[in-house]
Amino acid sequence: MGYLSKFAITGLAVCGALFVRAQHLSVRVQKTEFIFEEGKFFDQCHASTLEETAEGVLLSAWFGGKHEGSNDVVVWGARQVDGRWTAPEVWADGKVTPETQFPCWNPVLFRPRGSDKIYLYYKVGPNPREWWGMVKTSDDGGLTWSVAKRLPDGILGPIKNRPIQLADGTVLSPSSVELSEDRWIAHVERSDDGQNTWQAYPVDHASLFNVIQPSIVQHADGRLQVLCRSKEGVVATAWSTDGGRTWSSLEKTDLVNPNSGTDAIRVGGRLFIVYNPDLPGKEWWEGRAKLRLASSTDGISWTDVLNLEDEEKGEFSYPTVIQDAKGRLHISYTYNRKSIKHIVVLL
Known part of the structure; x- marks a missing residue:
């Protein structure tokens, strides 16, 4: 069986295990696949991201090389054309x-x-405590990219999850700083001039929570919410009512977090988050063998609506989620550091 036919699963074939109804919400998987052939291009990969071009072409990028932190690690990307991923x-x-x-x-x-x-933000540096922000752009849907540009000092760009754009055009970039291995803080970078200049706004730096890698969602009433990875075993959250300039104190949601990345999005009147439903273990990688999609109407209380992975061992982590022009959710995530898995979800 060929690589694509072996791993591409469409329609109702997966619904028996994954289909869930919760609070009158129907969620089912339309397709699941791997973006590239494992082991052909690099030894390890991690931290995928997705975006859709104006023409409806899906783009994915991630970092790959010998292992995370190795000097040969670069940003790889692929485009989905006519339903198939390019090399x-x-x-x-x-x-x-x-x-x-x-x-x-x-x-x-x-x-x-x-x-x-299309903007491609990424970090370069020996480790997360010393890295700096970089950006490239593409005007042809990811076929070619501009010369890389370093972001200003103090501006890192989106650390893991995509920016959001407010109704007035302001772009808010979710970011964070790992001051040390023991202290993490989050902030939001705000641009009102087309991502040419940025201003950073702290998210409760006095908190006892250690948080990084926030997502930003906007509620129907205009309030902004960040949902953050934490060292404290929960997804932590804070709120803004002034366009991201000031933020409330961090508080816990009812979602557990094993010190692993999440990503969230608003679709209509609901929020969705992809997360690992476990508590921190002794090792950084523990708690990443299960991955779920959950839904909420208030951003605090969440209900699981889809099991994406449910294993005893393995690493299924660093999810990203977007909604395409047809209303479908696209989720991608690290699959055992060997590949990137892509799932299309119908709501």
Whole structure:
């Protein structure tokens, strides 16, 4: 059986295990697949991101190389054309001189509303405490990319999850800083001039919560909410009523978190989050063998609506979720550091 036919599962074939109804919400998987062939392009990969072009082409990017933090790690990307993923290509690297290269980390794709331009944000540096933000752009749907540009000091760009754009065009980028291995803080970077300049706004830096990698969602009443990975065993949240300039104190939701990345999105009157439903273990990778999609109407209380992975061992982590022009959810995530899995969900 060929690679694509072996792993592409469509329609009702998966619904017996994954279909859930919760609070009059119907959720089912339309398709699940791997974006590339395992082991062909790099030894390990992680931290995928998704975006849709103005023409409806799906883009994915991630970092890959020998292992996370290795100097050969670069940003890879692929385009889904006519339902099939193109072969991965290098979209960005960490070269600072012809002889010196640092690893790349956590790419984030973003297309502003009504624009053809795609932004590729990513980090470069020896580790998350010393990295810096970089950006490239594409005007042809990811076929070619501009020369890389370093972001200003103090601006890291979106750390893991996509920015959101407010009704007035303001772009809010969810970000964070790992001050040390023991202290993490989140912030939001705000641009009202087309992502040319940025201003950073802290998210409760006095909190005892250690948080990174926020998602930003906007509720129907205009309030903004961040949902953050934490060291404290929960998904932590804070709120803004002034467009992301000031934030409430961090508080816990009812979602557990094993110190692993999440991603959230609003669809209509509901919020959705992809997360690992477990508590932290002794090792950083523990708690990542199960992955779920949950839904909420208030951003605090959540109901699981889909089991994406349910194993005793393995790493299914760092999800990203977007909604395409047809209303479908696209979810991708790290699959045992060997591949990137892509799932299409119908609501």
